[in-house]
Amino acid sequence: MSKSLDDLERGEITRRAALQLGAAAGAAGMLLSGKAEAQQYPEPPDPPPQPTPCPTRPANSPPTRPFVQQLPMPLPPIPRAFLSPTPAVGPNLNAGEAPRAAHQRWNEFLPRVLYDVRARPAMHRFHPDLPETYIWGFDGRVPGPTFLSWYDFPALVRIHNDLPVDHVGFGINEITVHLHNGHTASESDGFASDFYGPGLWKDFHYPNVLAGYDQYPPKGDPREAMHTLWYHDHRHSFTSPNSYRGLAGMYLLFDDKDTGNEYDPRPSALRLPGGYGLFDIPLILADKLFCADGQLFSNNPGGVPLGDKFTVNGAIQPYFRVFRRKYRFRLLNTGPTRTYSVALSNGAPLKVIATDGNLLQSAIDTPSIQINVAERFDFVIDFSTVPTGTKLYLTNNQAQFVGNAPEPQPIPGLPIENILMRFDVVGNPPLPDNSRVPSVLCEYPPVNLAEVARTRTWDFDLVSGQFLINNQVFDPDTSLADIRTGTTEKWILRNKLPLAGWVHPVHIHFEEFRVLSRNGAPPVPLESGRKDVIRLNGNDEIELFMRFRDFRGKYMIHCHNMNHEDNFMLVRWTIGDSFPA
Amino acid sequence: MKRRALLTGEPAPRPSASLGPDYYTNAVLRTHEGREVRFYDDLMKDKIVAINFIYTWCENTCPLSTANMARVQKALGARVGRDVHMYSFTLKPWQDDVAALKEYAKPYGAGPGWEFLTGDNYDLETIRFRLFRWDHPALDFNLEQHVGMVRIINDRLDRWSMCPTLATTRQVVDAISWVEPTKPLAVRKRENVATQARIDAETRHLHAIVARN
Numbered sequence: 001m002s003k004s005l006d007d008l009e010r011g012e013i014t015r016r017a018a019l020q021l022g023a024a025a026g027a028a029g030m031l032l033s034g035k036a037e038a039q040q041y042p043e044p045p046d047p048p049p050q051p052t053p054c055p056t057r058p059a060n061s062p063p064t065r066p067f068v069q070q071l072p073m074p075l076p077p078i079p080r081a082f083l084s085p086t087p088a089v090g091p092n093l094n095a096g097e098a099p100r101a102a103h104q105r106w107n108e109f110l111p112r113v114l115y116d117v118r119a120r121p122a123m124h125r126f127h128p129d130l131p132e133t134y135i136w137g138f139d140g141r142v143p144g145p146t147f148l149s150w151y152d153f154p155a156l157v158r159i160h161n162d163l164p165v166d167h168v169g170f171g172i173n174e175i176t177v178h179l180h181n182g183h184t185a186s187e188s189d190g191f192a193s194d195f196y197g198p199g200l201w202k203d204f205h206y207p208n209v210l211a212g213y214d215q216y217p218p219k220g221d222p223r224e225a226m227h228t229l230w231y232h233d234h235r236h237s238f239t240s241p242n243s244y245r246g247l248a249g250m251y252l253l254f255d256d257k258d259t260g261n262e263y264d265p266r267p268s269a270l271r272l273p274g275g276y277g278l279f280d281i282p283l284i285l286a287d288k289l290f291c292a293d294g295q296l297f298s299n300n301p302g303g304v305p306l307g308d309k310f311t312v313n314g315a316i317q318p319y320f321r322v323f324r325r326k327y328r329f330r331l332l333n334t335g336p337t338r339t340y341s342v343a344l345s346n347g348a349p350l351k352v353i354a355t356d357g358n359l360l361q362s363a364i365d366t367p368s369i370q371i372n373v374a375e376r377f378d379f380v381i382d383f384s385t386v387p388t389g390t391k392l393y394l395t396n397n398q399a400q401f402v403g404n405a406p407e408p409q410p411i412p413g414l415p416i417e418n419i420l421m422r423f424d425v426v427g428n429p430p431l432p433d434n435s436r437v438p439s440v441l442c443e444y445p446p447v448n449l450a451e452v453a454r455t456r457t458w459d460f461d462l463v464s465g466q467f468l469i470n471n472q473v474f475d476p477d478t479s480l481a482d483i484r485t486g487t488t489e490k491w492i493l494r495n496k497l498p499l500a501g502w503v504h505p506v507h508i509h510f511e512e513f514r515v516l517s518r519n520g521a522p523p524v525p526l527e528s529g530r531k532d533v534i535r536l537n538g539n540d541e542i543e544l545f546m547r548f549r550d551f552r553g554k555y556m557i558h559c560h561n562m563n564h565e566d567n568f569m570l571v572r573w574t575i576g577d578s579f580p581a
Numbered sequence: 582m583k584r585r586a587l588l589t590g591e592p593a594p595r596p597s598a599s600l601g602p603d604y605y606t607n608a609v610l611r612t613h614e615g616r617e618v619r620f621y622d623d624l625m626k627d628k629i630v631a632i633n634f635i636y637t638w639c640e641n642t643c644p645l646s647t648a649n650m651a652r653v654q655k656a657l658g659a660r661v662g663r664d665v666h667m668y669s670f671t672l673k674p675w676q677d678d679v680a681a682l683k684e685y686a687k688p689y690g691a692g693p694g695w696e697f698l699t700g701d702n703y704d705l706e707t708i709r710f711r712l713f714r715w716d717h718p719a720l721d722f723n724l725e726q727h728v729g730m731v732r733i734i735n736d737r738l739d740r741w742s743m744c745p746t747l748a749t750t751r752q753v754v755d756a757i758s759w760v761e762p763t764k765p766l767a768v769r770k771r772e773n774v775a776t777q778a779r780i781d782a783e784t785r786h787l788h789a790i791v792a793r794n
Contacts, residue, residue: 099777101784165763168598169739199766300741464642465726466745473745475752568745
């Protein structure tokens with residue numbers, strides 16, 4: 001691979017990096033001839049025809065038998081030896097890249113892993129009793145591929161928009177993908193108005209770097225490690241239908257503590273239950289509604305309604321065979337609006353080890369987990385405490401207030417209601433359980449109130465049918481907070497409405513926060529960890545401690561109830577070097 | 582290849598994906614000029630529409646909303662009445678008859694292509710539920726909760742968008758553009774060059790360290 005001076009001036013990767021990539025590409029190129037590459041990375045099939053909407057909104061989905069499907073395991077995407085055109089610091093508009101700012105700190109975090117992903121329509125079967133139905137998925141899959149990433153191994157994901165150019169109906173054929181809640185530069189963070197249409201693509205640069213990179217050389221603050229993230233479309237005003245249609249998946253990050261290997265000999269390794277798909281299991285929740293003919297309800301107008309079918313990893317009420325040993329489950333609520341309250345049918349506590357993807361300092365045993373849209377909870381279940389042949393059910397016990405439309409009820413006569421999935425304990429594991437949950441999982445950076453440079457208040461309100469944050473609706477060109485890079489702030493979130501119905505799971509992009517207080521009292525244990533989504537009930541006032549380090553640009557704070565979000569309930573804030581401290 | 586053509590070529594003319602009069606109704610309404618119209622056949626069919634709700638006695642949000650819609654009409658220029666049709670429905674038809682709406686529209690300079698509409702209360706409420714349903718009684722049955730939003734629909738594509746009437750004029754115009762058919766790739770790539778220039782200008786202002794790259 002020869003790089004000309006022109007290429008360097010255009011801002012393409014440095015010569016050194018080109019040589020590094022070139023070496024790998026050269027070797028891979030020898031191994032993969034054109035034909036072999038076509039087999040390794042086949043062209044996606046022609047897209048299925050777009051569906052016609054259901055004639056009416058169903059009161060209930062058709063009946064489906066529970067527990068007739070195994071829990072699917074979303075596969076990781078295949079890394080690429082090279083991408084064509086070569087990823088560069090600036091966007092390649094000629095080749096079809098969408099406009100974006102140059103990748104910040106590109107030379108410091110040159111990608112070491114490359115991916116090529118296509119957001120495209122496909123057919124997906126949520127249940128054997130239902131026909132295949134039209135969805136949108138990353139690489140045509142629901143959920144999308146699970147990225148397995150490591151700190152200090154920056155990744156670059158090229159995401160193509162292969163949605164139909166002649167799209168009609170529900171959602172929109174434009175995307176902007178947000179890695180929730182990566183420590184990512186603004187141009188790769190999926191800002192809501194940075195969407196692009198069919199035929200275009202964009203390189204998303206994920207440095208996989210610890211927050212505090214500038215403060216704590218050489219690698220950042222290891223106490224800021226995150227492990228369970230997810231990614232989804234964030235297209236302004238169409239996030240709810242686009243995500244509901246399937247544009248969401250998980251993204252895992254491993255480091256030298258949470259290594260993914262329960263046999264890891266390093267003293268730093270926690271040896272939590274490991275092995276993605278074996279004993280480290282994603283549980284990606286999404287509620288869906290189906291029409292009488294079995295197709296996924298995806299009619300306009302307005303927001304996406306609550307679904308009466310609970311899917312886990314894209315399957316309705318699946319079962320999962322487990323051995324009598326410990327498992328780590330990564331629970332994610334992809335919404336778009338439902339809150340779940342998850343518990344085990346035998347009343348055994350769930351051992352929570354991480355909140356919003358961040359390890360807790362010590363595990364917390366809890367009888368149930370309330371999980372709002374976009375939250376993640378990692379918990380461990382030890383199935384060795386129950387005999388072989390036991391069936392345990394993961395239940396949802398959260399009533400969702402919906403107002404005048406009746407809550408879709410499962411068909412009466414179904415033997416089990418409000419069950420998410422079933423665990424079948426099939427026997428002893430073939431190898432002894434080498435995993436453990438140490439009493440101390442990690443240490444947190446101190447919450448040092450003396451660092452706080454400024455306090456800001458964010459009021460969440462509803463006036464004349466319009467959701468507002470600080471009396472504003474989303475405007476990509478209006479920044480409601482200009483924050484100097486490297487500072488620390490206290491943010492106060494207030495829900496101005498007393499009505500019990502208007503709960504807002506508030507999400508702040510970029511760094512994780514610590515909850516200082518909720519309504520004047522210290523946070524409960526499950527809210528004491530590092531988090532990035534916090535439930536704001538009616539009349540609530542929550543104080544948060546936040547830092548803004550390492551990257552610059554525009555980010556967002558918003559309600560993650562995607563129907564609210566699409567009603568402009570989000571606002572921009574900005575990090576910059578020249579803002580007043 | 583069919584897939585490539587779908588991505589990059591001109592879309593072949595498609596049959597309409599409209600939800601049709603069964604959904605929108607053909608309720609008979611009256612414009613502020615006294616014209617009698619059927620909702621779907623005359624106002625919606627094959628059109629791009631921007632619909633909001635007001636009432637003439639409203640003192641808080643409606644004047645601001647209507648003033649904003651007047652600016653939107655100005656910004657869209659000759660497109661209003663041709664490509665885009667603006668409709669403001671009354672929430673209180675028992676107060677707002679044709680004469681009242683005509684009086685109300687005058688100071689805002691509502692030009693052709695922007696019509697204010699009244700009619701039977703049941704019909705208007707049905708239409709309101711079809712276009713603006715919240716699934717929440719505190720909102721659906723409270724007329725005051727409907728003055729802040731513009732519903733934008735491309736009938737042929739069945740693509741729906743919304744925008745707060747309190748948003749900037751530019752944002753309302755943008756939201757209307759979202760329901761338009763996807764432009765050919767070549768056109769979008771040309772537009773991207775201008776967008777890139779705007780991004781570069783803003784980024785230069787923010788990032789002290791772009792030079793480090």
